[in-house]
Amino acid sequence: MxxxxxxxxxxxxxxxxxxxxxxxxxxxxxxxxxxxxxxxxxxxxxxxxxxxxxxxxxxxxxxxxxxxxxxxxxxxxxxxxxxxxxxxxxxxxxxxxxxxxxxxxxxxxxxxxxxxxxxxxxxxxxxxxxxxxxxxxxxxxxxxxxxxxxxxxxxxxxxxxxxxxxxxxxxxxxxxxxxxVIGTREPETTTPTDIALIAEYNIVGELWQIAPLFERLGLRLLSCITGDARFHQIAQAHRARVSMVVCSQAMINVGRKMKERWGIPYFEGSFHGLRATSDALRNFARLLVARGAPADLIDRTEALITEQEARVWRRFAPLRDRLAGKRVLLYTGGHKSWAIVSTLQDMGMTVIGTSVRKATEDDKDRARALLGEEGTLFGAIPNAEMYRMLKEGEADIMLSGGRSQFVALKARRPWLDTNQERHHAYAGYEGFITLAERIALTLDAPVWDQVTRPAPWEDEEAPP
The missing domain is CATH 3.40.50.1980 (Nitrogenase molybdenum iron protein domain)
Known part of the structure; x- marks a missing residue:
């Protein structure tokens, strides 16, 4: 029933x-x-x-x-x-x-x-x-x-x-x-490094920014539940060696029951931001080695992380001064409530607060640890309060979903979409650079200087 x-x-x-x-x-x-x-x-x-x-x-x-x-x-x-x-x-x-x-x-x-x-x-x-x-x-x-x-x-x-x-x-x-579905089909072959992702939906192709990292490490993505999935791949997910729950608020029940029924250990993680991506790769390596994968997987994972993070910092260097010290209001939810906080902090930006709507208690604890005493955890912010914060300059830019964009635009403040309606992928190491570029372009758009100038009839020094 x-x-x-x-x-x-x-x-x-x-x-x-x-x-x-x-x-x-x-x-x-x-x-x-x-x-x-x-x-x-x-x-x-x-x-x-x-x-x-x-x-x-x-x-x-x-x-x-x-x-x-x-x-x-x-x-x-x-x-x-x-x-x-x-x-x-x-x-x-x-x-x-x-x-x-x-x-x-x-x-x-x-x-x-x-x-x-x-x-x-x-x-x-x-x-x-x-x-x-x-x-x-x-x-x-x-x-x-x-x-x-x-x-x-x-x-x-x-x-x-x-x-x-x-x-x-x-x-x-x-x-x-x-x-x-899950458990109704057996894969043709299995390997000691078969993995599954749970509650990863390949929004604007974000899965494709992560898959090459798995390939570099020799990990086989046996099943992604459900981004870019084929039905038979979901059916054989029960043969994964380790799984990762990307959005715990959405499908923590799937991770737990796959562990209980088929003995598949899982962990909660994110691919948004350098630290989150590196930690996810480390957790996969650690758990897979514990289940019989080659012992050198941990060393190869650390080598890949070092290489990728160095590459990202080289590409990020021209953007560093443009973003350093900028204040951000983050109004999202779920695992992004903390993962994007760490990303923005890595860029040298200051997060004045993050929404923890649709976030688990673990998500809230991570966000609280990242923000410390300087930031605030929000639930739902009334539009009037959000407008005041932006209008009075408490934040230089707001990152949120599409439904709150008009509050930012009415306040004449920069806004960038970070929710599922967006058109750019922000996952993994490549996504870090993409997000930094989009924030810089948004902040530097000439329209903000134009819309914040006094209108000719409001300029006291204008000639009569």
């Missing part, structure tokens, strides 16, 4: 946030506030489940619900593919008023058949939204019969929007993979 799966997620033992809750707060679930009716993108469990699973690029993703659910959700993340583009097709049953009255199961059955006949995917994911959940469509039964009929997995994703937040939807997507 969906209620049982929700209860399991709410009581996730490896989630520091859940452990710190009272019994009453834990029963309320993994959400800071109730979902907003009508707000699909960013505001509901369906949205979270879809963005977590959609990067499986060769599968068909059928949204069972009104067309607006798919329309609001289809491209809210720039997850990139190195091959198949089926994940970019918006497939939906487009439920109408009559379907609410008569039920939508037959329509779903036809939609699954059409997706299979048209695209011949290795698997079909079927997403339940609020409307069919409320009228009682049994998508689990439809998917079970469709699996037998079409000879391929047809997987129910039971995460209707009203059950909770986007983060909860991420976790329910992970539970779906654990129940229906």
């Amino acid at each position: 969906l209620t049982d799966r929700l209860a399991a997620v709410f009581h996730e033992p490896d989630c520091a946030t859940n452990r710190a809750k009272s019994d009453t707060a834990r029963k309320a679930g993994c959400r800071a506030k109730a979902p907003t009716p009508g707000a699909a993108a960013g505001g509901c469990a369906f949205d979270g489940a879809k963005i977590a699973l959609q990067p499986i690029v060769d599968a068909a993703h059928v949204v069972h619900g009104p067309i607006a659910c798919e329309g609001n959700n289809w491209d809210n993340r720039h997850a990139a593919s190195s091959g198949p583009d089926l994940y970019r097709r918006g497939l939906t049953t487009d439920l109408s008023d009559l379907d609410v009255i008569h039920g939508g199961e037959k329509k779903l059955w036809r939609a699954i058949g059409e997706a299979v006949d048209t695209f011949d995917p290795p698997a079909v994911f079927v997403y339940q939204t609020c409307v069919p959940a409320l009228v009682g469509d049994d998508i689990r039964a439809v998917c079970a019969v469709a699996t037998e009929h079409h000879g391929r997995p047809v997987i129910p994703v039971e995460a209707p929007g009203f059950v909770g937040s986007k983060t909860l939807g991420n976790k329910l997507a992970g539970e779906t993979l654990l129940e229906h």
Whole structure:
């Protein structure tokens, strides 16, 4: 039952946030506030489940619900593919008023058949939204019969929007993979250095900035859950030797259960920033050697880190003076709440505060240690307060997601997108340079000097 799966997620033992809750707060679930009716993108469990699973690029993703659910959700993340583009097709049953009255199961059955006949995917994911959940469509039964009929997995994703937040939807997507996908296929070969990434979605190709580092060290990325993934790669993730959870708030449950079921140790890390990237590589090397990988892997990892960090500092040198001492307001969440702090500090910038929305307790502890007494940990900042901080010059630039950009622009202060809507990849060593270049370009744009000058009619010294 969906209620049982929700209860399991709410009581996730490896989630520091859940452990710190009272019994009453834990029963309320993994959400800071109730979902907003009508707000699909960013505001509901369906949205979270879809963005977590959609990067499986060769599968068909059928949204069972009104067309607006798919329309609001289809491209809210720039997850990139190195091959198949089926994940970019918006497939939906487009439920109408009559379907609410008569039920939508037959329509779903036809939609699954059409997706299979048209695209011949290795698997079909079927997403339940609020409307069919409320009228009682049994998508689990439809998917079970469709699996037998079409000879391929047809997987129910039971995460209707009203059950909770986007983060909860991420976790329910992970539970779906654990129940229906991971462990259902054996890889043709295995190696002592097979690894898996969990909750890495290849936003604007960031995975591709990390993969060459793995190749240099002889590590095989057996499965990425789910960035630029093929269905069979997810199915064989249980044969990885070590896994890394990139966004703990999203899929810590997957890391824990893979450890319990198949003995795969995991650690939490990030690829944003020099220190975070180097630490992640070190952790992979240490855990793999402990599980039988060649002992020289640790020394080779240190050599690669030394080489890459030296290369980055050489390329960063021309930017150092342009960024040194600049004050930054960081308004993001999750692991970026601390990983980007360390990145900006490495650039010589001062972070006056960072948002810890959607961050685990471990994330908050890391952010607090990095900022010390000079910085502040924020929850949600009201727009008026954010505007005041920028207008009064407490920060020289704000790094955030797209929804808060207009506050910065209204205050006539530089702003740079660091969330999933961005168009540049900031992961790994190469991403460090890219981020530094984008910040420098944003700060030095001539528009800021122009928009902060007094208008001619405001200049007291202007001639009459």
